[in-house]
Amino acid sequence: MMKDNLRTSNLSEALRERVRATARERFDVALGQITAEIPPRTELGDLAFPVAFELAKRIKQATGEKVNPRAIAEELRAALEQEPGVARVGVAGAGYINVFYDRAAVLASLARRAEGDGASRTDGARASDAATGKVIVEHTNINPNKAAHIGHLRNAVLGDTFVRVLRAAGESVEVDNYIDNTGVQVADVVVGFQHLERMTLEDVRRLDEQLPPERPFDFYCWDLYARVGLFYRHDDPEAKPDPELLKLRVETLHALEAGDNPTAELADYVATRVVECHLKTMLRLGIRYDLLPRESDILKLGFWQRAFERLKERGAIRFETEGKHAGCWVLPTDLHASTDEHEADKIIVRSNGTVTYAGKDIAYQLWKLGELGLDFRYKPFHTYADGQRLWITTSEAGEVATGGARPHFGGGRVVYNVIDTRQSYTQEVVQKGTAAVTSQAAHERSVHLNYEVVALSPAACEELGIELSPEERARTHIEMSGRRGLGVKADDLIDKIESSALAEVASRHPELDEDERRKTAHLIAVGALRYFLLKWTRNSIIAFDFREALSFEGETGPYCQYAAVRANSIFRKLDDASRVVAARFVGGAATDERAAGEVREVFAGEGGNELWSLVSLSGRLDDALAQASSLVEPAHLAKYAFQLARAFNLFYHRHRIIAEENAARRNVLICVGSLARDRLTDALSTLGIEVPERM
RNA sequence: GCUCCCGUAGCUCAGUGGAUAGAGCACCUGCCUCCUAAGCAGGGGGUCGCAGGUUCAAGUCCUGCCGGGGGCACCA
Known part of the structure; x- marks a missing residue:
C-alpha cells in the first residue's frame, strides 16, 4: 500500500x-x-x-x-x-x-488517493474510529394537527443534516420522529371537527377525499386549528380563552388518553393523516426517518408506570403532603430559585394522578437509552422509493408479520434530541429525572440538540397580509403563532422557491424539456432552502425574510451548486484521456523528481498561491466534517462548502483549463479542478444538497 | 426575583486564546468573441455594547454594569 x-x-x-x-x-x-x-x-x-x-x-x-x-x-x-x-x-x-x-507532494498524494479508491473519501481514518453501538437522532417531532411551517423545517433540516454528518463519519444512526398524537394540539383540532364543523369520522374522511390538491388535509387543519383558537376566545384574538369552552378540550383530551371511543378514533385519523402529509413535505427536502414512536403507545404499553416505579425506588421523586404542591409527586431541582409565584421543584404527577409531559418524556428517554426494560410493538408504516422501510409503533397485540427482518429500535449509545431552545428547562428536568434512575453516564448519553427559533421579519408578515402594530413593526422579528395561523407553511415556501427556480432555469435553458426543467428547479429549491436554514449557527434566531430565502446569489445553496455545475461542464467537455494523463503526471510527482519540479514550478508561478489555496481548502473537508460533528454545528460544514465554492469560482475565472497550452500546467489545473469539484460535491451531499447537471 | 442566550461594518451574520477582525446583502465602478455572468475584480465602510481583570497574546476567558430576547405552569 x-x-x-x-x-x-x-x-x-x-x-x-x-x-x-x-x-x-x-x-x-x-x-x-x-x-x-x-x-x-x-x-x-x-x-x-x-x-x-x-x-x-x-x-x-x-x-x-x-x-x-x-x-x-x-x-x-x-x-x-x-x-x-x-x-x-x-x-x-x-x-x-x-x-x-511541498505542494507537489501533497497534490500528488491527493491525486493518487482520488484515482486509487474512486471518489471515496471514506478511508481508514474514519472507519477506524467507528465506535460500537448506534446513535439515535430524534428530530421533526411536529404536533400532528396542522401543516408544517418553516420553524419545523429548521428542526428537520438541522436534525437530518446532523444525521448525514454522523453517517459520513461512519456512525450507524437511527432516526426517530416522535408523534404526540394524544396531546392538546390534536385535541383542539378534534374539537374543531366535532364542535365547530359537527363532523363524524366518516364526514372527515369524505372531506379529506374531496379536498383539492392545493389545499390538502394538513392545510385544512391549519385553518381549523386557528379557528378553534378564536372559538375558545369568542372570536377576540386578544382575549383569554373562556374556561367553559376549554372544558371541551379537556373532555376531548381525556377521551384520547382513554382510547377505544369515537373521539379517539377521529383523533387517530386526523393525526395519522397529518403525519402522512408531514412525511411527504419532508421527503421533498430529502428527509427520511426510520421510526415513528407514538405517544399513545407509550401510554398504553405502560412505559410511564415502569418509569414511575423506578423513580420512586431510587427516591428521585417525592410525594408532597403539604404546601402548594400537596398531593403531587415532584422532582426536586435547583435549576432556578423558588419564588412566591412558583416552586423550584417540578411536578411530575399531578394531584389528580395524571402524569405531566416531563414524566412521559422521562419514560420515553429511558426507552431511547435502552434503560427502561420495556419495548414497543411495531408495524411498517411506509416504504420509500428505494425500498427503505419506515416503521411506526403500535400497542396492538400480535405484531404484524412482514417479509424482512425488523431492525432493533431504541437503546442508543448516544441520543440527540433536536428541540428548540425554549424547551431547555424542561429538557434539563427530563435529563435529571432520567439520570436519577440510571447511571451518571446516562446523563452524558442524552444530548439536547438545541437551536433558536425561526421568527418572521416585519416585511415577511406584511407579505403574508398580516396586520402589525407599530410596536411590532419596529421589532427585528415577530414570533410565529400556530394559534393565530401566523406562519409560513413549509409546502407553500417550497412551492414558491421551486417556481422561482423554474423561471430561471427556463430562461437559461430553453433546450431542456419540461421534465428536466422541473427536476433541476427542484434540486435548486432544495439547495436554496436547506442552505438558508443551515448557514446560521444554532443559537442565532432566524428572522425569516422571503427575499433572502428566495435568493440564489451570494451566500446561498445555488451559488455552491453553480460552482459544482461549472466544474462538471468542464469535465463533460474534457476527454477522458486528458484526465488520466493529468492524474498520472501529477501522481507521478511523488516519485519522479522531474515531474515534481514541474508541478512545483506551476505553484511557484503566476497565481500559484491562489491555486494552492484551493488545493489546501479542498484538503480540509475532513476537518470541516469533524468540526460540524464534534461541536454539533452543521453551519460549519455549510460555511466550508461556501468557501470552497468561492475559491473554485475564482479558480474558474482565472484559468482556462481545456485551452491551457502548457502541458504541466494543464495537468495541474485538471487535477486541482477535479479535486475541488469532488470535495464540493461531497460537502454538499452531506448537507443534503444535490448538484444538477445544468442550471 | 432567579436562570439561559445574544450585543462585531448601514442591514443580516461568521469568527478552535494567536499575525492586518471576515462574509453575504445594500450602495458605487469595471469585466461576457472565452470551460454557463446564479459569476469575477475593485471601492467606501469597525472604539468587536461599556468598564475593570487574567494572559507573552482577549472579539474570544473571568467579574460587574448597560441594552435586547427566551425560560422559570397541577400546558405540551
Missing part, C-alpha cells in the same frame, strides 16, 4: 509530534496540547505553531533565563524541516513558526 503520511491531517499530526519532541529534548519542557493554526494568508504558510511564546515563558519559569521567542522558533524550524512533505519552515513576526508544505 502507498504510504499516506502526506495526507495533510497526518502531516500536521507528525509536525505536532516533532514540536513536542524538540521541546522536550532541547528545552526540557513537556508540552500539553500543541495548538496549530491555519495562517491567515497562504503566503504565510500552510500550518503555523505559535508555540515559541509559551516555550519562552516555560523556560523562564523553570530556569529564570530570559529567551527570545524568535530564537526558540529558529531551533524548532530546523527540526520541523526534517519532516518529509515539508518544503520549508519560516519564522515570522515575534516568533511564529510557519510550515510550508
Whole structure:
C-alpha cells in the first residue's frame, strides 16, 4: 500500500509530534496540547505553531533565563524541516513558526488517493474510529394537527443534516420522529371537527377525499386549528380563552388518553393523516426517518408506570403532603430559585394522578437509552422509493408479520434530541429525572440538540397580509403563532422557491424539456432552502425574510451548486484521456523528481498561491466534517462548502483549463479542478444538497 | 426575583486564546468573441455594547454594569 503520511491531517499530526519532541529534548519542557493554526494568508504558510511564546515563558519559569521567542522558533524550524512533505519552515513576526508544505507532494498524494479508491473519501481514518453501538437522532417531532411551517423545517433540516454528518463519519444512526398524537394540539383540532364543523369520522374522511390538491388535509387543519383558537376566545384574538369552552378540550383530551371511543378514533385519523402529509413535505427536502414512536403507545404499553416505579425506588421523586404542591409527586431541582409565584421543584404527577409531559418524556428517554426494560410493538408504516422501510409503533397485540427482518429500535449509545431552545428547562428536568434512575453516564448519553427559533421579519408578515402594530413593526422579528395561523407553511415556501427556480432555469435553458426543467428547479429549491436554514449557527434566531430565502446569489445553496455545475461542464467537455494523463503526471510527482519540479514550478508561478489555496481548502473537508460533528454545528460544514465554492469560482475565472497550452500546467489545473469539484460535491451531499447537471 | 442566550461594518451574520477582525446583502465602478455572468475584480465602510481583570497574546476567558430576547405552569 502507498504510504499516506502526506495526507495533510497526518502531516500536521507528525509536525505536532516533532514540536513536542524538540521541546522536550532541547528545552526540557513537556508540552500539553500543541495548538496549530491555519495562517491567515497562504503566503504565510500552510500550518503555523505559535508555540515559541509559551516555550519562552516555560523556560523562564523553570530556569529564570530570559529567551527570545524568535530564537526558540529558529531551533524548532530546523527540526520541523526534517519532516518529509515539508518544503520549508519560516519564522515570522515575534516568533511564529510557519510550515510550508511541498505542494507537489501533497497534490500528488491527493491525486493518487482520488484515482486509487474512486471518489471515496471514506478511508481508514474514519472507519477506524467507528465506535460500537448506534446513535439515535430524534428530530421533526411536529404536533400532528396542522401543516408544517418553516420553524419545523429548521428542526428537520438541522436534525437530518446532523444525521448525514454522523453517517459520513461512519456512525450507524437511527432516526426517530416522535408523534404526540394524544396531546392538546390534536385535541383542539378534534374539537374543531366535532364542535365547530359537527363532523363524524366518516364526514372527515369524505372531506379529506374531496379536498383539492392545493389545499390538502394538513392545510385544512391549519385553518381549523386557528379557528378553534378564536372559538375558545369568542372570536377576540386578544382575549383569554373562556374556561367553559376549554372544558371541551379537556373532555376531548381525556377521551384520547382513554382510547377505544369515537373521539379517539377521529383523533387517530386526523393525526395519522397529518403525519402522512408531514412525511411527504419532508421527503421533498430529502428527509427520511426510520421510526415513528407514538405517544399513545407509550401510554398504553405502560412505559410511564415502569418509569414511575423506578423513580420512586431510587427516591428521585417525592410525594408532597403539604404546601402548594400537596398531593403531587415532584422532582426536586435547583435549576432556578423558588419564588412566591412558583416552586423550584417540578411536578411530575399531578394531584389528580395524571402524569405531566416531563414524566412521559422521562419514560420515553429511558426507552431511547435502552434503560427502561420495556419495548414497543411495531408495524411498517411506509416504504420509500428505494425500498427503505419506515416503521411506526403500535400497542396492538400480535405484531404484524412482514417479509424482512425488523431492525432493533431504541437503546442508543448516544441520543440527540433536536428541540428548540425554549424547551431547555424542561429538557434539563427530563435529563435529571432520567439520570436519577440510571447511571451518571446516562446523563452524558442524552444530548439536547438545541437551536433558536425561526421568527418572521416585519416585511415577511406584511407579505403574508398580516396586520402589525407599530410596536411590532419596529421589532427585528415577530414570533410565529400556530394559534393565530401566523406562519409560513413549509409546502407553500417550497412551492414558491421551486417556481422561482423554474423561471430561471427556463430562461437559461430553453433546450431542456419540461421534465428536466422541473427536476433541476427542484434540486435548486432544495439547495436554496436547506442552505438558508443551515448557514446560521444554532443559537442565532432566524428572522425569516422571503427575499433572502428566495435568493440564489451570494451566500446561498445555488451559488455552491453553480460552482459544482461549472466544474462538471468542464469535465463533460474534457476527454477522458486528458484526465488520466493529468492524474498520472501529477501522481507521478511523488516519485519522479522531474515531474515534481514541474508541478512545483506551476505553484511557484503566476497565481500559484491562489491555486494552492484551493488545493489546501479542498484538503480540509475532513476537518470541516469533524468540526460540524464534534461541536454539533452543521453551519460549519455549510460555511466550508461556501468557501470552497468561492475559491473554485475564482479558480474558474482565472484559468482556462481545456485551452491551457502548457502541458504541466494543464495537468495541474485538471487535477486541482477535479479535486475541488469532488470535495464540493461531497460537502454538499452531506448537507443534503444535490448538484444538477445544468442550471 | 432567579436562570439561559445574544450585543462585531448601514442591514443580516461568521469568527478552535494567536499575525492586518471576515462574509453575504445594500450602495458605487469595471469585466461576457472565452470551460454557463446564479459569476469575477475593485471601492467606501469597525472604539468587536461599556468598564475593570487574567494572559507573552482577549472579539474570544473571568467579574460587574448597560441594552435586547427566551425560560422559570397541577400546558405540551
